[in-house]
Amino acid sequence: MRTAINKEEVYSRRRFLKNLGGGVVVVFCLGEMSFSSLFAQDKTSLKDLDFNAYLRVKEDGRVDCFTGKIEMGQGIVTSLPQVVAEELEVSIYDIDMIMGDTELCPYDRGTWGSLTTRFIDPVLRVAAAEAREVLLDLAAEHFRLNKTDLKVKEGVISVKNDSSKKISYAELTKGKKVVRSLANKPEIKKAKDFKLIGKSIRSLDAEAKVTGRAKYSGDILLPGMVHATVVRPKVFGSKKIKVDVSKLSDFDGVQLVEKGNLVAVVHSDPEVSKQAAKSVQVTWDAPVAKTNQENIFQYLESTINKNKIFETEGDLELGKQDSTIYKEATYHDGYKAHASIETHVATCYFEGDKVTIWASTQSPFGTRSSVARALEIPEEKVHVKQIFLGGGFGGKSNSQQSVEAATISKLCGKPVQLVWSRKEEFMYDNFRTAAVVKVAGGVDNKGELKVWDFDIYCAGTRGTELFYTVPNKRIRFFNQSGVHSFGTGAWRAPGNNTTTFARESHIDVVAHAAGINPLTFRLNNLKSKEMIETLKLAAKTFDFNKEKVSGYGYGIALGQDAGTLVAMIAEVFVDKETGEVQPIRVVCAQDMGQVVNPHGATLQTEGGITMGIGYALYEEIEFDGGKISTTNFNRYEITRFSKTPKIECVFIDKMDAKPQGGGEPAIICVGAAIANAVFDACGARVNRMPITPERILTAIS
Numbered sequence: 001m002r003t004a005i006n007k008e009e010v011y012s013r014r015r016f017l018k019n020l021g022g023g024v025v026v027v028f029c030l031g032e033m034s035f036s037s038l039f040a041q042d043k044t045s046l047k048d049l050d051f052n053a054y055l056r057v058k059e060d061g062r063v064d065c066f067t068g069k070i071e072m073g074q075g076i077v078t079s080l081p082q083v084v085a086e087e088l089e090v091s092i093y094d095i096d097m098i099m100g101d102t103e104l105c106p107y108d109r110g111t112w113g114s115l116t117t118r119f120i121d122p123v124l125r126v127a128a129a130e131a132r133e134v135l136l137d138l139a140a141e142h143f144r145l146n147k148t149d150l151k152v153k154e155g156v157i158s159v160k161n162d163s164s165k166k167i168s169y170a171e172l173t174k175g176k177k178v179v180r181s182l183a184n185k186p187e188i189k190k191a192k193d194f195k196l197i198g199k200s201i202r203s204l205d206a207e208a209k210v211t212g213r214a215k216y217s218g219d220i221l222l223p224g225m226v227h228a229t230v231v232r233p234k235v236f237g238s239k240k241i242k243v244d245v246s247k248l249s250d251f252d253g254v255q256l257v258e259k260g261n262l263v264a265v266v267h268s269d270p271e272v273s274k275q276a277a278k279s280v281q282v283t284w285d286a287p288v289a290k291t292n293q294e295n296i297f298q299y300l301e302s303t304i305n306k307n308k309i310f311e312t313e314g315d316l317e318l319g320k321q322d323s324t325i326y327k328e329a330t331y332h333d334g335y336k337a338h339a340s341i342e343t344h345v346a347t348c349y350f351e352g353d354k355v356t357i358w359a360s361t362q363s364p365f366g367t368r369s370s371v372a373r374a375l376e377i378p379e380e381k382v383h384v385k386q387i388f389l390g391g392g393f394g395g396k397s398n399s400q401q402s403v404e405a406a407t408i409s410k411l412c413g414k415p416v417q418l419v420w421s422r423k424e425e426f427m428y429d430n431f432r433t434a435a436v437v438k439v440a441g442g443v444d445n446k447g448e449l450k451v452w453d454f455d456i457y458c459a460g461t462r463g464t465e466l467f468y469t470v471p472n473k474r475i476r477f478f479n480q481s482g483v484h485s486f487g488t489g490a491w492r493a494p495g496n497n498t499t500t501f502a503r504e505s506h507i508d509v510v511a512h513a514a515g516i517n518p519l520t521f522r523l524n525n526l527k528s529k530e531m532i533e534t535l536k537l538a539a540k541t542f543d544f545n546k547e548k549v550s551g552y553g554y555g556i557a558l559g560q561d562a563g564t565l566v567a568m569i570a571e572v573f574v575d576k577e578t579g580e581v582q583p584i585r586v587v588c589a590q591d592m593g594q595v596v597n598p599h600g601a602t603l604q605t606e607g608g609i610t611m612g613i614g615y616a617l618y619e620e621i622e623f624d625g626g627k628i629s630t631t632n633f634n635r636y637e638i639t640r641f642s643k644t645p646k647i648e649c650v651f652i653d654k655m656d657a658k659p660q661g662g663g664e665p666a667i668i669c670v671g672a673a674i675a676n677a678v679f680d681a682c683g684a685r686v687n688r689m690p691i692t693p694e695r696i697l698t699a700i701s
Contacts, residue, residue, distance in 0.1 A: 287624020
């Protein structure tokens with residue numbers, strides 16, 4: 001996707017590239033691959049600088065890899081160097097990642113959607129391959145030989161028939177300054193030649209994180225810095241009427257900052273800042289509550305009328321007539337918080353009219369734009385310096401805390417750190433939207449699906465392309481702005497958790513009504529050979545047909561997200577007296593194309609499943625309009641160690657294929673797999689997540 005870049009940014013990047021020291025720089029452009037005008041003062045094309053990756057082999061032999069993506073625990077700080085080292089023929093430990101710095105890195109919209117592995121890995125591979133070819137050219141000139149007479153290993157180029165003749169990358173780059181763009185895609189390695197891709201490598205940031213050396217936005221300490229506390233309303237969307245600061249004089253050294261609806265107190269001691277903020281009395285005009293956690297589903301269904309058809313084929317009425325079994329059901333899924341352990345944080349300072357900011361953000365360039373707009377300054381006057389994030393899951397795509405911190409810093413004239421409390425995090429989190437899915441499905445007397453009607457309210461259509469063979473089908477999406485009482489947004493595979501829960505639960509309903517084993521039913525109705533293969537791998541790994549003990553149940557769910565196919569089988573135990581669910585085991589098989597780092601892919605899968613158990617069984621936001629009652633983990637339970645099952649991850653072997661997404665796909669199947677396992681264990685069909693003990697007992701009775 002092309003994004004406009006202003007003229008000042010063009011000159012800034014040109015200056016950056018011109019001011020680099022010696023070495024080899026390779027730039028990759030998504031559009032036209034012509035960078036001949038890169039250093040031309042008068043003819044630089046804006047689109048020529050819309051690149052999304054570049055790397056530099058330095059005079060000391062180390063490699064700087066620049067990307068607008070960020071690291072938030074998903075492991076790309078390891079997998080990206082892995083593909084660069086593979087093609088460049090250097091040690092992975094000789095690569096330094098420079099990520100998300102808006103003055104050093106190429107533009108990037110944000111780190112979300114499991115896009116990095118799919119789109120940035122291939123970019124960096126070809127950039128590294130180009131750098132390797134440039135260095136081989138330099139070595140060929142040095143030895144006065146053809147490039148085909150040379151070989152390279154661990155950053156050293158040698159003559160094939162005379163290993164005594166060798167020269168390192170560091171020696172080749174000294175005194176050189178070579179800038180290359182990718183006019184032609186260089187040849188990259190095949191799977192049979194891989195040395196690093198496909199190998200499990202421990203996270204390169206693991207030691208820094210477990211020893212505390214890793215730095216987050218809240219770890220930045222600046223001279224003269226003050227800590228800000230924002231005075232918040234009790235109801236989301238409230239407007240300020242008046243402010244009473246009569247008690248603020250009880251606190252020495254505090255400063256009040258006020259602009260529009262923003263009211264904040266700053267002090268050098270964060271505890272004083274918090275206490276002083278409590279003394280400020282603000283009168284707010286709060287919006288009238290229309291919904292709560294119980295009536296939200298009926299409200300969405302009755303309020304939203306307009307829809308768009310996402311997929312359609314055949315005739316629904318004909319499909320219904322051809323069905324000997326026809327089942328209808330409605331599935332509900334409530335709002336979910338991202339609940340990342342690190343809350344939203346921003347630390348910033350002004351130097352003249354330019355602000356530098358460290359922010360817990362998934363979108364450094366988006367943050368730059370938001371801050372620039374809020375402060376009414378040019379974007380080149382905002383420098384976002386990226387740092388580690390303590391979890392994001394889509395919740396740190398927006399930049400409210402950064403805008404607030406920068407605004408406060410400008411008004412008070414001091415460096416500012418703003419750390420949202422857990423209560424603020426819950427109130428201003430862009431929750432995963434509540435949603436309704438109405439489903440109807442029918443099969444004939446052979447157990448073949450004949451009709452499928454799927455209406456989605458607010459969850460979106462991501463991952464809903466039907467991979468089952470159904471001659472008569474319709475998928476519709478209903479949505480309307482202004483139906484939510486607070487902010488909503490992306491939440492790890494947005495909407496796909498909800499729609500997969502509804503689809504795979506209803507597939508089980510129809511299979512059970514037809515008296516067919518849910519595994520056999522799916523295999524007989526799937527049209528995707530790849531999904532069939534993935535499901536068979538999961539079933540074999542799980543040993544699905546083994547005998548069950550009373551109280552235990554197995555559940556299957558299939559899904560697709562970010563180019564990856566998922567087949568999940570869960571085992572649970574249900575206490576029929578209390579309704580308590582204990583997850584026992586989860587097997588997750590995935591067809592995700594090339595698996596760059598199996599260790600990293602396994603960690604992402606395990607993390608997604610663990611997080612998914614939370615949304616399936618425990619997580620629910622309580623609210624009355626814009627007033628959020630869920631303000632901490634004492635009322636918002638996430639998965640505990642005691643509830644975490646044994647998890648087994650297996651991958652289809654496709655090392656010569658393109659890599660697909662790995663951060664989000666696994667989580668989408670958890671809700672349905674758990675729901676189907678609960679039904680198998682105790683006969684309770686629960687159509688609303690979370691699947692609480694109370695809802696299980698109600699379903700049983």
